[in-house]
Amino acid sequence: MISKTTMIKIRNTSSALLAALLFTLGSSAAVYAADISKGANIYATHCTACHGASGVSVMPGTPSFAQNGGLLKPDMTLLATIKSGKNVMPSFQGVLSDRDILDVIAYLRTFN
Ligand code: HEC
Numbered sequence: 001m002i003s004k005t006t007m008i009k010i011r012n013t014s015s016a017l018l019a020a021l022l023f024t025l026g027s028s029a030a031v032y033a034a035d036i037s038k039g040a041n042i043y044a045t046h047c048t049a050c051h052g053a054s055g056v057s058v059m060p061g062t063p064s065f066a067q068n069g070g071l072l073k074p075d076m077t078l079l080a081t082i083k084s085g086k087n088v089m090p091s092f093q094g095v096l097s098d099r100d101i102l103d104v105i106a107y108l109r110t111f112n
Contacts (some may be wrong), residue, residue, distance in 0.1 A: 032099060039107030042100050046092065055111035061088060065111040075105050 032041075050059040055066035063069030071078070084093035084100050092101065 005111060017052050032102060034106030035103045036098075036106050039103035039105070042096065042104045046096065046103050047104065050089070055108070059088075065108045071108060071112075075102065077103050078108075 044053070048058075050057070050062045051065060052058040055064060057064040057069070063071075065071055070099060073081075079101050082089075082096075082104070083091065083093045083098075085093075096104070
């Protein structure tokens, strides 16, 4: 005979599992598998003038990705910043698609 507490435990465990499963399904549907090599090409075209080909900043005030500069933020925050621009950094809205920017962000994360 299963006690009431055990039943509650089982129920809680299964709802936690269900929540985890739904979260995984939900996020895998929303998250696009970034293409790092495409990101590298976009980076070479649009970002190296300030951030440097090897992720070492070549312009004062620009973060060095090779030293983790500017990257300690979630991808979605960086996406918003790259779209809007930040101070000296131009806006990439209308220049790069969200997918392009997510590809670049995945590439930025390979610098260190
Ligand atoms: C004209 C120079 C310039 C170009 C081109 C440029 N950036 Fe930047 N970027 C900057 C500067 C300057 C900052 C620092 C802004 C600040 O914090 O005031 C910055 C900051 C960032 C940050 C950190 C944002 C944060 O929240 O701290 C990221 C990520 C970034 N750039 C990515 C990119 C990517 C990706 C590209 C190419 C698509 C790019 N940048 C092109 C100058 C540039």
